[in-house]
Amino acid sequence: xxxxxxxxxxxxxxxxxxxxxxxxxxxxxxxxxxxxxxxxxxxxxxxxxxxxxxxxxxxxxxxxxxxxxxxxxxxxxxxxxxxxxxxxxxxxxxxxxxxxxxxxxxxxxxxxxxxxxxxxxxxxxxxxxxxxxxxxxxxxxxxxxxxxxxxxxxxxxxxxxxxxxxxxxxxxxxxxxxxxxxxxxxxxxxxxxxxxxxxxxxxxxxxxxxxxxxxxxxxxxxxxxxxxxxxxxxxxxxxxxxxxxxxxxxxxxxxxxxxxxxxxxxxxxxxxxxxxxxxxxxxxxxxxxxxxxxx
Amino acid sequence: xxxxxxxxxxxxxxxxxxxxxxxxxxxxxxxxxxxxxxxxxxxxxxxxxxxxxxxxxxxxxxxxxxxxxxxxxxxxxxxxxxxxxxxxxxxxxxxxxxxxxxxxxxxxxxxxxxxxxxxxxxxxxxxxxxxxxxxxxxxxxxxxxxxxxxxxxxxxxxxxxxxxxxxxxxxxxxxxxxxxxxxxxxxxxxxxxxxxxxxxxxxxxxxxxxxxxxxxxxxxxxxxxxxxxxxxxxxxxxxxxxxxxxxxxxxxxxxxxxxxx
Numbered sequence: 001x002x003x004x005x006x007x008x009x010x011x012x013x014x015x016x017x018x019x020x021x022x023x024x025x026x027x028x029x030x031x032x033x034x035x036x037x038x039x040x041x042x043x044x045x046x047x048x049x050x051x052x053x054x055x056x057x058x059x060x061x062x063x064x065x066x067x068x069x070x071x072x073x074x075x076x077x078x079x080x081x082x083x084x085x086x087x088x089x090x091x092x093x094x095x096x097x098x099x100x101x102x103x104x105x106x107x108x109x110x111x112x113x114x115x116x117x118x119x120x121x122x123x124x125x126x127x128x129x130x131x132x133x134x135x136x137x138x139x140x141x142x143x144x145x146x147x148x149x150x151x152x153x154x155x156x157x158x159x160x161x162x163x164x165x166x167x168x169x170x171x172x173x174x175x176x177x178x179x180x181x182x183x184x185x186x187x188x189x190x191x192x193x194x195x196x197x198x199x200x201x202x203x204x205x206x207x208x209x210x211x212x213x214x215x216x217x218x219x220x221x222x223x224x225x226x227x228x229x230x231x232x233x234x235x236x237x238x239x240x241x242x243x244x245x246x247x248x249x250x251x252x253x254x255x256x257x258x259x260x261x262x263x264x265x266x267x268x269x270x271x272x273x274x275x276x277x278x279x280x281x282x283x284x285x286x287x288x289x290x291x292x293x294x295x
Numbered sequence: 296x297x298x299x300x301x302x303x304x305x306x307x308x309x310x311x312x313x314x315x316x317x318x319x320x321x322x323x324x325x326x327x328x329x330x331x332x333x334x335x336x337x338x339x340x341x342x343x344x345x346x347x348x349x350x351x352x353x354x355x356x357x358x359x360x361x362x363x364x365x366x367x368x369x370x371x372x373x374x375x376x377x378x379x380x381x382x383x384x385x386x387x388x389x390x391x392x393x394x395x396x397x398x399x400x401x402x403x404x405x406x407x408x409x410x411x412x413x414x415x416x417x418x419x420x421x422x423x424x425x426x427x428x429x430x431x432x433x434x435x436x437x438x439x440x441x442x443x444x445x446x447x448x449x450x451x452x453x454x455x456x457x458x459x460x461x462x463x464x465x466x467x468x469x470x471x472x473x474x475x476x477x478x479x480x481x482x483x484x485x486x487x488x489x490x491x492x493x494x495x496x497x498x499x500x501x502x503x504x505x506x507x508x509x510x511x512x513x514x515x516x517x518x519x520x521x522x523x524x525x526x527x528x529x530x531x532x533x534x535x536x537x538x539x540x541x542x543x544x545x546x547x548x549x550x551x552x553x554x555x556x
Contacts, residue, residue: 133401146379148386150416154401154408157415160422161405161444226422 009056009089015039019057019212023203026214031176032144033127038210048081048106049207051123055104058119058203059085064092066100071108071249071266078106095269107170109191111248111270114200116217122185124206127213129173129183149181152224160229169234174221181224182213189223190233190249196221238263243274244281309334309470309502310355315364317347317354323526324350328364330521330531334469337496337503339517339534341510341549347526348506349474355504356391356472357381368470386416390463394475396455399462400447406433406458407443413466432461436491453484457491464495471496473505477512489515510553514538522546 007013015037022036041049059065065085069077073095081104082093094100097112104121114120130140133151143151152173159167172189176182184195185204195202195215202215215221225231236250241262248270250263262283265271275284308331317324325347332338340348353359355366357373366373369388373381385391393399400409410429411419419425430440436457438450447455456476463471476492477485493516496503505516513520513534521531522543530543541547 133404146382148382148416150386150412150414153415153420154404154412157411157422157425158404158408161407161426225420227420228422 006088008061009059009085010041011039011053011056015053016057019053022212023054023057023214026203026212027201027216029180030215030219031180031182031213033211033213035210036212038207041207042084043080045208046125047077048104048123050205050209050212051104051106051121051207052081052084052205053207054121054203054205054212055081055085055102056089058102058121059089059091061089061091063101064094064099065089066094066097066103066269067105068103068108068110068267068269069106070251071110071270072268074268096273097267097269107186107188108249108266109187109194111245111265111267112273113194114198116199118200120198120200120202122187122202122204124183124185124204124209124211126171127183127204127206127209127211129171129181144180147179149175152181153226156224156226156229160226166225166229166231172231173224175224176215177220178222182221184221188235188249189231190235192221192223192231193233236263239281240265240271240274241281241283243271243279243284245271245274245279308332309336309369310504311365311367312355313365313367315351315354315361315366317350317359317361323347324359325354325523325526328523328528330528332470332502332504334502335500336519337501337505337517339513339520340504340506340523341508341513341520342523343508343549346523348508348523350526351523352472352474352504352506356389357385358391386413387466388469390466390468390471392456392459392463392471392473392476394478396447396452396459399459400455402446402448405444405446406438406450409447409458409462410465413462417466428465432465433458435495436461437487451484453480453488456480456488460492460495464499464501467499469502471501471503473503473507475507475509476505477507477509485512492516510538510550522549 019036022034026034039053041052043049067078067082069075085091086093097110102119106123128140130143130151133155134140156166170188171183171186172192174182174184174192174195197218199217201217204213223231236252238250239246240248240250242264245265248265248267251266253262253264255262310332313329315328316326328351342348354361361374407426407429410432411425414425414428430443433440433443438454438457447458477488489512507513517534520534520537522529524545530537530546538550541550
């Protein structure tokens, strides 16, 4: 099969039309999970089949695409999805958040604030925030319909009872515009405040579970909590060892078998950008542009 | 308060059931059941297996859709109201105690979480307050406070049933449905549970509809008794009257079938 055998962005036009209808419905009802006829994609479930379908349906030839996986542009998932769209859609790609018109992400929101006109597509493994407490789909749909969200707080209660604090650190449930409780996909709860009032369109695609949901620009999103145990957007209490950033979400990297470790920004574009401006972290010794190979 | 005083304290029934009918295809679930339940009254429903007791209870609680009839709760038509409203009632003013505690509890959630769920469902958002109330209710049903973070799967059958009762009563319901609450428990545990239930019912002034096949349970708890057979009510009256002087042939059989120790 040659490259010409593919339609633009892999999916056929009728499928994209169907997905776009689901997206529009999702945007019209923020936080509501819209069922859609998810297709088989040339990658395994769990690798972003939902996100890829949403991206394919949104992509136009003028788009500039950025793909990140846990904040990084150079990890397997990001590289393979970026290549997939380079080959099937021929669109420009970039690693700079500010330059991208469409960003597909797995488990992070970029540190650089998003702007109007950008689309952020999330890959979602399990779209139903109530799933682990209520296994019946009929029942969870009924609970969304009737706004019976007490159960979500039972989960947080259990966290505090067992760990002394709300130990949920990712996929932290949020309430959208005072109506639907939504799973923000497994982003760290550090990123939760960025969901709210974002100028960008945020789309969520779950391929295996066949659900699409969305946050239109400037949607009010609140993280659930208790009055006496308020939500806090936590991160590792360190600075980035490469760029010195104090306010970015960090990955912990074990560097030897004697207990040494370093903390680095999980957002590689953000970190490289700061270093390009001359900012240095604790362990940034080499002036050689070792990271420039990415660009 | 004596029974008579309680019955006459208000002349408006809390629950008024008229001609309630539920069929499963061509078979009868329950047929043409009518009764009034006054505030603070305990109504026992007895009958053999398959007599339609549980069907009736499920219809009343809104778990099953009745085919005909009317259920008026506190002036509202339960069968005609929107599901939102009915589910709100079942979270706040009603409670349902299942025969098997596993049906009424969340087995993967701690005892405190189980009791707190109804509080959180009606909007409680203060962890300390929820926990305090859960501890209080565990105490009332004689579960030690240090078991609050254990899961129900670590509890004995009797404790699970008591936990289910605490979970149901924590929001201060007015009407409690009980489906064989003592089923599957050994007699000494049954006796303690009945004692506890009787105390709670009297203290809180609950209206209760209790379905059972155990005549000893209704003798202890129920003010009034309904005997069902093949989906129909064959006899009803004050508990002692029905049990001591049964009129219908089936009730006579039922009463005489109780084993004497």
